[in-house]
Amino acid sequence: MSEWKAKRFWTNASIVAREGGFGVELDGRTVRTPGKRPLTLPTQAMAAAVAAEWQAQEKAIDPTTMPVTRTANAAIDKVAVQHDEVADMLAAYGDADLLCYRAEAPAELVARQAELWDPLLDWARDALGAELAIRTGVIHAPQDAATLARLQQKVRQMSDFELAAFYDLVSLSGSLIIGFAAAEGAREAEDLWDISRLDEAWQAEQWGQDDDAEAVAALKKQSFLHAKRMFSLASAQ
Template sequence: MSGWAKKRFWKEATAEEVAGGFGIALDGRPVKTPAKAALVLPTRAMAEAVAAEWDAQDEAIDPATMPVTRSANAAIDKVTVQHGEVADMLAEYGGSDLLCYRATTPEELVARQNAGWDPMLDWAAEEFGARLTPVAGVMYQPQPAKALAILRTEVHRLNAFELAAFHDLVSLSGSLILGFAALRSAGGVDEIWRLSRIDEQWQEDQWGVDDDATREVQIKYKAFQHANRFYKLAQS
């Protein structure tokens, strides 16, 4: 079976061990990705999560309620075939990492950034031997080439499923370091998300909350949580 069926036609979705990992069967028929590749997942935990999404569908199928399935499809159909390009793109975040660009005023914002972001940069220096340098203002300044090379190597070590999760963790937070912190549990996912929004939270504290912006943030936050969960499923 490939693509998305419009209506449910199966009675039971099951996770089954297959060559190379775990697959999903609908009444014994193997599920394929939208690109008609075999849906082979790296762990039983991920396969069971995907099977549960298929089993939870009512008569009309809603892909929006199947986030693990969608991420698995993306890992196979998109990331696998361009792994190097995706890894390089994400590694580039290290050169302009959110944590490195600091305000010069007001003092309270400077203090918030220093208190939240310095420990993360210290963690990366200890964890990877890659020390990124904070700079004042928003003008680009190059980071140490050795540190960036180390981080790039770490990104390339991720497999397609891990990289699919990492893509969202990094792009949604704006930080390569925070993405790695989520992967290696250097703080809870909620705390890491909070650190990515220090500047935005400051603005809200000064000027109040915009309802439309808040809804957009909640969408991104849920996507960030999902990416963290998908990575954990890939590791189980």
Template sequence: MSEWKQKRFWTEATAAPEGDGFTVLLDGRKVKTPAKAALVLPTLAMAQAVAAEWDAQVDHVDPNSMSCTRSANAAIDKVAIQHAEVADMLADYGDSDLLCYRADSPQALVERQSEAWDVALVWAAEVLGARLAARTGIMHAGQDPAALTVLREKTHAFSAFELAAFHDLVSMSGSLVLGFAAALDWRPADAIWELSRVDEKWQEDQWGADEEAVEIATRKRGEFMHAKRFFDLCK
């Protein structure tokens, strides 16, 4: 039996004011989230992006083509009701941040990591007020509690919509610092993404690209770039 798909029943999708925010109307009918909550978005730009996704549907609704809609639904149905738990989970990345765990050999990789990542840690110290220390090897070594507290407070300060985007910026890159760097426009998002792949690129240079690994990295990059776009739509 084929999977049931919702048919397009509307002629026009538009953004409209709704309370303190904005919503999306399908021929005047308000869109709701999968949990049947009101789809109230923080900015007109986000509402227009979501409306454009609904307007782009042809015969049937394809959720895979509606990334902004999915992120908005996640912010309302999931993140908003467990904001503290999500923020704590993401803040925990700071104590085992990708940028802090360095190889002890070969020297070329050591230098490549240092060149790529040291500047990001300096940025975090200067802009975020949180100085994380690099370690050699893979054994966990805790970071300065004061620095982690600063990063935790900044993570908790994000709105539900920002936190939904920040989740993917951090989880896709494996780095809380890079998540903040992307959110706060330290460098272009694609350049920040490349910093998260220093180790993988090294392996590719030595042994060649693995098709499955490349496919996974491509998917993650797409999710990272979307997350940056969605974060910016919150402003």
């Protein structure tokens, strides 16, 4: 038996201004989240992106082709009800940030990590007021508590929609600093994704590519780039 899918029932998806932001209506019917809350979006740009996703649906609704709608749903149904908990979970990445843990050898990998990762730590020091210490090896050593508190406060200040996007920027890259750099446009998102994959790229150079691993990485990259787009939509004027 084939899986049942909801059918398209509307002709036009349109944007409406409402208290707190913008909504999307399907022939006058308010689009709601899976939690039955009105899908109220913070910017007209995001509402336009959501409306375009609904308008692009054909006979059956395919949620996999609606990434902005899905992230907006998560912002409203999940992040909004536990904002500080999500923010604190992401801020905790700063205490064991990918960029801080360096290889002891070989010399070529050590040099590549320094070349690509040091500039981002320098940026974090200058732009975020957060100077994170570099560690060698894999044994965890805590970062400065005051520095982590500053980063935590910056994450907590994000809106629910920004935080929903930031979740993927951080969790997919394994780095709070890369997440901030992507969110604030310090580097192109594609470059930042490649920087986060430095160790995997090195392993592939030494031992050859794993097709299955590359396929998974491609999906993660797509999600990372979507998260950057979503963060930009959340703060668009």
